[in-house]
């Protein structure tokens with residue numbers, strides 16, 4: 003009798019937690035569980051501690067741009083993603099290239115554009131390729147606000163170092179070459195429920211709640227996510243949302259190759275007619 007009551011209570015709790023988790027994933031900023039073998043990660047300050055002054059106002063503006071880029075930086079985006087579409091939990095999630103991890107490793111030399119990149123240069127890269135847009139000027143309010151947000155998020159972090167959880171954890175090279183058929187099966191079973199059968203994402207109230215993975219509204223062919231190794235690393239650590247780390251390495255490579263085998267906007271460096279050396 004007693005055992006039964008306890009079991010029933012446990013089921014009720016589990017069911018409500020599940021419903022809550024689904025509700026959150028759909029309607030609020032999703033916050034997937036940290037990977038199971040989590041080392042101790044740097045803890046960014048709580049958002050409630052953003053100071054109530056002019057600096058804090060800029061931090062909050064940066065956060066708003068990060069969370070809903072098409073609304074708050076409309077002139078600079080060419081698709082309907084937001085920074086948070088790939089940098090999860092508003093840029094706070096370890097292993098999804100968190101902004102506290104990024105802040106402390108710039109300026110940095112990058113082979114992609116063969117110069118030492120400031121943080122503004124690096125942000126410009128994500129506007130140009132991941133957001134398929136035109137980067138805001140380095141001295142614009144949008145750049146100021148984003149950098150204020152990242153600087154605040156890295157409060158107390160050591161600088162000039164790669165913190166645990168920065169970038170993505172590397173995935174092992176696949177045992178066999180990435181395969182589109184296998185990737186299609188993984189996609190149908192584990193991704194389509196949120197991202198749609200044709201990678202088109204899902205909207206609610208005119209806004210994407212699940213971002214598109216291919217087609218005209220997502221990252222272009224110059225983006226980091228278009229590299230199968232980076233996409234596999236992001237997917238392995240973070241997808242399916244809330245179940246990061248659940249795919250095998252092979253599944254992550256296969257589904258990354260499958261996603262990137264579909265049409266998407268061209269690399270602006272190529273569509274401009276050959277390689278543009280000033281491309282960031």
Ligand code: HEC
Nearest residue numbers: 083084085088099103104124125128132169170221226227
């Ligand atoms: C389509 C996915 C996507 C979107 C959208 C996106 N990024 Fe990124 N971003 C990436 C990838 C991939 C990397 C490279 C991660 C790596 O190499 O570890 C990256 C890297 C970065 C870095 C450097 C991270 C580091 O640790 O060195 C910064 C800063 C950054 N992005 C800012 C932004 C900002 C700001 C926006 C919105 C304007 C944005 N990103 C939108 C995918 C995206």
Ligand code: HEC
Nearest residue numbers: 032086087088192193196212213214215237241242243257
């Ligand atoms: C439970 C719903 C859900 C499932 C299942 C899911 N995703 Fe996602 N995915 C999301 C959400 C939501 C985001 C954006 C995060 C945000 O806005 O906070 C995202 C972001 C992404 C992104 C970066 C943004 C973009 O549009 O390119 C990629 C790539 C991605 N998912 C791939 C996958 C793959 C591959 C699978 C299957 C292995 C998968 N996802 C399963 C919900 C899901």
